[in-house]
Amino acid sequence: MITRIDLRGRALDTSQADPRVLVPRAELDVEAALAVVRPIVEDVHHRGEAALIDYAAKFDGVELARVRVPSSALAEALERLDPQVRAALQESIRRARKVHRDQRREERTTQVVAGGTVTERWVPVDRVGLYVPGGRAVYPSSVVMNVVPAQEAGVGSLAVASPPQKEFGGLPHPTILAACALLGVDEVYAAGGAQAVAMFAYGYQGQDQDQDQDQDQDQGQAGETGCRRADLVTGPGNIYVAAAKRLLKGVIGIDAEAGPTEIMVVADATADPGLVAADLISQAEHDPLAAAVLVTDSEPLAEAVVPELETRVAATKHAERIRESLGGRQSAIVLVDDIAAALIVANGYAAEHLEIQTRDAAADAAKVRNAGAVFVGSFAPVSLGDYLAGSNHVLPTGGCACHSSGLSVQSFLRGVHVVDYTREALAEASDLVVALANAEDLPAHGEAVTARFEDRG
Structure with a gap:
């Protein structure tokens, strides 16, 4: 065996x-899968929701009128959730919050010299797309593991995508919907695979919106029936999800290729x-x-x-x-x-x-x-x-744990350095900046410093 x-x-x-x-x-072979997902990603980029609906029919065998899951379906899924499963999910959420809340980072200011400070601020990404796989199993636990650290990081806009299920009328599995409802996530899409990652990367407008709003879509805007593009996509998936993440890295941030x-x-x-x-x-x-x-x-x-x-x-x-x-x-x-x-x-x-x-x-x-x-x-x-x-169960695979971490609050934060120097502190560093700038044959770098001390009469 x-x-x-x-x-x-x-x-x-x-x-x-x-x-x-x-x-x-x-x-x-993720590289081989790229050839499969590339046309899918491009199609979603250009045709938006119409492409997503077509792929739901092709890959999932369901006919969708809209990709976004109505709020009534979330409420109904929660209402019908088995009480024991609900209790287990609530306890899972409670424990995950306790651990991830302790991962929050604090702003720290370092005085480098008199009159010169660098402050590191931790800023959450504005919007994330959270992918929850379907297929062989149902993963409400992945909803918890994606959503909780994003919420604890202070992410302002969260959207979840999970494959549509023929058995449930084209909606994602009701247990996944119920988990979203328990966590207060009301933006959920019936989309799976590479097409879901492309949806988060580019966004789409609802089919009933005016065509003259194409420019808004490029800027990440969408109406109530559309989906705004995200800044980051997290969550595990199959080889096609991994390939789409690799293809779109740079257009969108990713956690890992699971x-x-x-x-x-x-x-x-x-x-x-x-x-x-x-x-x-x-x-x-x-x-x-x-x-x-x-x-x-x-x-x-x-x-x-x-x-x-x-x-x-x-x-x-x-x-x-x-x-x-x-x-x-x-x-x-x-x-x-x-x-x-x-x-x-x-x-x-x-x-x-x-x-x-x-x-x-x-x-x-x-x-x-x-x-x-x-x-x-x-x-x-x-x-x-x-x-x-x-703990979080969205973890690095394939040997990547030698250089990468599992999903955490830090996954949704960006460190931003804020540099604040007085005239006197800059003057003290001026000659050294000029020396390094000239050593790199970038004299204008040094001149940007010395210009501040010119007598312009």
Whole structure:
């Protein structure tokens, strides 16, 4: 069911060894997907809502009159939401707010010299488009994870897009709509895939608006039946969403190009093989390309996990999908000499989700540098983070955790430096500015300073 990789006896911490290539990942060709999404993006740019309606028919099998979801549908979805699911979402929101509120940054002023200060202000982006995927599963939790940090950052305008569902008359899944209503988000669009990202990048006017307002659309304006363009798009999606983000980066800000989900479990002989298997399966459930990797120094544990996987996969709902994931090149049981070697592999792999199930889990977790999120011990499974830990589950995939972070309040903030110098402070720096300007062969830079001290009589 799952490949075994034996790294015992190998020197993993030498300059000749590259831990990034020790464990393979699923093959995901975003560049190839660009050829598919490019005409879609251009079509939405030029035809707006008409293109979105056409793609809803083509890809989702639904006939839409309007892409924006009416407020009555949001209210109805919330009213019909299962009380237990509502309670769970409310608690998820409460915990996420508690964590993300503590991420807010404060304005700070530094006095560089007498009379010269630099203040760093943190300013939220004006408008964000939040993407919530559909397809194999329903993700109201992704609504929470996108909306809460944006709200806590102070973003003034939020819009959510999620694919239309034939089963629900062309609306996004009602649980997603209910989550939006719980969070006070009333601007929701039935749009999925690359076309949703293009919608947020360019905006569109409603079909009943005057054609002579084209210039307003280019400036990001739209009437009540249209969609204003956003400054930033966040949220996970399939390869076509990732390709559209890559294509439109620069036209719009993006959080990341999300790939298939992944879990790595670092475990020793003290770990429970049943729990390890359950956790690997929990992420394999997402997608046939999902990665589930166990790294251990215990061969008995590795042996014990395999029958646990067989038993648990056979008993769970999405067995076929899970088997495909666990049998893929991206999933493996990796044997190493000791936990120090396991952590070298973990830091090289830079997993989206990293569980540490070892005798000294907290101490071992403190040695992790590269991971989207770290889950410590036997009672912090990834699924807790997916829903109720308070942490964010929109995390970097594909090894990007070595340079990127998960979604947070900071994702929606921009640092703006405000420079304030007196005449005397500028005079003190004048000769040095001129020296550096001349060194770069940009004398006008220096002249912009010395001009302020010319006697113009």
